[in-house]
Every structure is written in C-alpha cells, then in structure tokens.
Amino acid sequence: MKIRTVFxxxxxxxxxxxxxxxxxxxxxxxxxxxxxTPKGKGAEFFAKKAAELTKGKAKVEVYxxxxxxxxxEELEALQLGAVQMLAPSLAKFGPLGVKEFEAFDFPYIFxxxxxxxxxxxxxxxxxxxxKLEPKGIKGLAYWDNGFKSFSANTPIxxxxxxxxxxxxxxSSKVIEEQMRSLGSLPQVIGFGExxxxxxxxxxxGTENPLxxxxxxxxxxxxxxxxxxxxxxxxxxxxxxxxxWEGLPADVRGQLEQAMKxxxxxxxxxxxxxxxxxxxxxxKSGKTTVYVPTKEEKLAFKKAMAPTHIKMADRVGKxxxxxxxxxxxxxxxxx
Ligand code: LMR
Numbered sequence: 057m058k059i060r061t062v063f064x065x066x067x068x069x070x071x072x073x074x075x076x077x078x079x080x081x082x083x084x085x086x087x088x089x090x091x092x093t094p095k096g097k098g099a100e101f102f103a104k105k106a107a108e109l110t111k112g113k114a115k116v117e118v119y120x121x122x123x124x125x126x127x128x129e130e131l132e133a134l135q136l137g138a139v140q141m142l143a144p145s146l147a148k149f150g151p152l153g154v155k156e157f158e159a160f161d162f163p164y165i166f167x168x169x170x171x172x173x174x175x176x177x178x179x180x181x182x183x184x185x186x187k188l189e190p191k192g193i194k195g196l197a198y199w200d201n202g203f204k205s206f207s208a209n210t211p212i213x214x215x216x217x218x219x220x221x222x223x224x225x226x227s228s229k230v231i232e233e234q235m236r237s238l239g240s241l242p243q244v245i246g247f248g249e250x251x252x253x254x255x256x257x258x259x260x261g262t263e264n265p266l267x268x269x270x271x272x273x274x275x276x277x278x279x280x281x282x283x284x285x286x287x288x289x290x291x292x293x294x295x296x297x298x299x300w301e302g303l304p305a306d307v308r309g310q311l312e313q314a315m316k317x318x319x320x321x322x323x324x325x326x327x328x329x330x331x332x333x334x335x336x337x338x339k340s341g342k343t344t345v346y347v348p349t350k351e352e353k354l355a356f357k358k359a360m361a362p363t364h365i366k367m368a369d370r371v372g373k374x375x376x377x378x379x380x381x382x383x384x385x386x387x388x389x390x
Contacts (some may be wrong), residue, residue: 080114082117083114083117083295084119084138084141085142086119086124086125086141088122088126091118093268094322094325094326095322098318099120099143102116103118105318108314110311113307114311122246126246127144127246127247128151130142131149141295142293142294143199143292144292145291146158146289149188149292150227150228155229155371159184159379160175160288161287162234162287162363162367162376163234163361163364164286164360164385165288165364165379166288167383169326171382171383172200172288173323175383180379188292188294193294193296194297197293197316198293199290199291199319199322200290201267201268201290202265202266202267203287204286204289205264205282205284206281207261207262207278207280208278209260210260210280212261212346213282215356215359218235221241221261222260222261223260223262224245226244230370230371233366245258250262250272254278255277263287266337267330270333270336270337271333275340275342275343278343280344281337281343281346284353293315364376
C-alpha cells in the first residue's frame with residue numbers, strides 16, 4: 057500500500073473520530089402548548105441550560121404547539137423512542153395505565169401552590185413518578201402551570217350555569233366526573249383542536265389555566281370567563297428510560313442539573329405567566345372576566361365535592377387520603 061493512501065486513510069479516520077466526538081446527543085422535547093407559556097418557556101430554558109452545562113454534548117430540540125405529536129400520540133412516541141422528552145399534563149397519564157396522577161385533578165384539592173408543592177416536591181410525588189418506570193418512562197420533575205377556570209359563551213356564576221353545556225376536557229376520568237357533577241357534558245378533545253371546537257360550537261366551554269386560554273386565543277371564541285380556580289394543571293417532565301439510562305454518566309449528571317435549574321425557573325414564572333395572560337384577556341375586551349364571590353365559590357366547591365367520593369377508587373383511597381393529610385382538604389366538611 058502506498059504511503060499516500062495510508063496517510064489519506066489516517067486523515068479520514070481522524071476526521072470521522074472528531075466528527076463523532078462532536079456530534080451532539082439530540083434530545084427531542086415535544087409538547088402541545090405555545091412557546092410563550094410556563095411549559096414552553098421552561099422547555100426553552102432547559103434547552104439552553106443543557107447546551108451550556110454539557111458544553112454542547114447534548115442538544116435539546118424543542119417542538120411546541122403539537123408540531124411533532126398531539127396529545128394522543130406523544131406518549132407512544134416517547135415509548136417508541138421517536139422523541140426523548142415530554143411534559144404532559146398530569147391529567148393525561150390515564151390512557152397509559154397510570155391513573156394515580158389523576159389525583160391532581162380533584163376539584164379544590166389544593167388551595168394554593170404551596171400546598172401542591174408539599175405533594176410534588178415530597179415523597180408522594182416521587183412515588184408517583186416511580187410508577188412510570190414499568191412503562192419504560194422516567195419522571196424527572198414536576199412543572200407547574202396553574203389553577204383552571206371555566207369559560208363559556210354564556211355567563212357562569214352558579215354551578216347551574218354549566219348544566220347541559222358541552223365542556224371540553226383533558227383525558228382524565230376524574231375531570232370527566234367533575235363535569236358530570238355540574239350537570240355538564242364532558243368531551244375529551246386534544247389540546248391542539250380545542251380552539252376550533254370552541255369556534256365551531258362542537259363544545260360550549262372549557263376549563264384552563266389562563267396562560268393556555270390566552271396563548272391559544274380561546275378567549276376570542278369564549279364570551280365569558282369566571283375565575284373559579286377550581287383545579288390544578290401541571291406537568292410531569294418525562295424521558296424515555298432506556299435512552300436516559302444509556303447516556304454517558306457525565307452528560308446525564310449535567311442534564312439532571314439542567315433539569316433542576318429549569319424546574320426552579322419554570323415554577324417561578326408559572327404564576328407570572330398566568331397573571332400576564334389574565335391582563336391580556338382583560339385588555340382584549342373579547343371576554344367578560346368575572347370574579348366569583350366567596351359564596352359563589354363555595355357553591356362550586358359543594359357542587360363538585362361528590363367527585364372526591366365517586367372517584368376515590370380511581371386513584372386509590374390511600375393515595376387520596378395521604379394527599380388530604382398533607383393539604384388539609386376534607387370533602388366531608390363541605
Ligand atoms: C390541556 O390539554 O388542556 C393541557 O394539558 C395542555 C397543556 O399541556 O398544558
């Protein structure tokens with residue numbers, strides 16, 4: 057073999073080794089909401105932190121607005137490895153067979169974020185994430201969005217105002233029962249299709265944290281919004297377990313640190329984003345924003361309380377009791 061050929065071969069091998077060393081590990085992070093929401097901003101923050109802390113060894117590509125996968129498909133895509141990271145709402149794990157997360161959907165179970173964090177940042181939250189492992193999924197963190205409020209095209213002041221209304225819900229049986237307790241007709245619709253469903257009258261109303269309502273422009277097709285803050289909506293940030301455990305240990309450690317910092321950031325901005333959204337909705341003048349009185353709020357609480365009794369078995373009575381113990385909520389007292 058000529059010396060020149062050997063030299064060219066060596067150069068080629070060296071270059072491809074360098075190329076290989078420089079090829080970043082790509083993490084596709086798919087989600088269904090807009091980029092300018094608590095989850096959207098949290099995902100972007102994680103992408104930036106991950107690049108910084110891994111010094112470019114990992115590259116997080118964020119796909120917002122159901123651009124890659126919709127509600128129904130995204131968990132399957134994660135299990136198959138078509139994407140590596142998601143942050144579905146806790147109300148969307150039922151179809152996967154982990155219905156315990158629906159404990160977060162019970163109406164009025166958390167008075168505020170501080171109460172909620174006792175669960176998400178404590179042993180109950182950790183035990184729930186561990187339930188994903190047999191499904192090939194690893195839970196990394198909980199990210200907040202906020203508390204949901206009802207909207208419709210007719211005023212909502214009493215529970216009776218929602219009677220007979222077709223209400224869009226996420227795929228949670230607990231939320232389904234919550235809507236039935238109000239006499240409304242729940243319909244599961246993927247997040248990406250909600251605006252159109254409201255616009256065309258497929259459904260009459262829905263429930264959302266304000267950041268989701270505003271960034272999807274749902275307020276433009278809903279005349280009335282009542283700040284009931286009756287239920288929580290937040291996320292589990294999850295990864296394909298095999299992919300995660302197969303990462304080089306140093307990169308995985310750096311990504312864990314990036315996730316820790318992103319969680320602090322996402323949870324810090326969540327309330328701010330929802331406050332900004334409320335201002336935006338008010339300014340738009342398209343929706344009347346109603347703040348219920350204490351008595352009106354209590355009427356909603358009482359009307360929805362039977363959900364706690366009817367759906368206790370869905371998530372497990374013990375789990376529900378352990379959450380009540382932390383939050384002080386007692387449906388029997390309503
Ligand atoms: C919804 O479907 O309403 C939410 O789960 C969307 C989201 O990810 O916040």
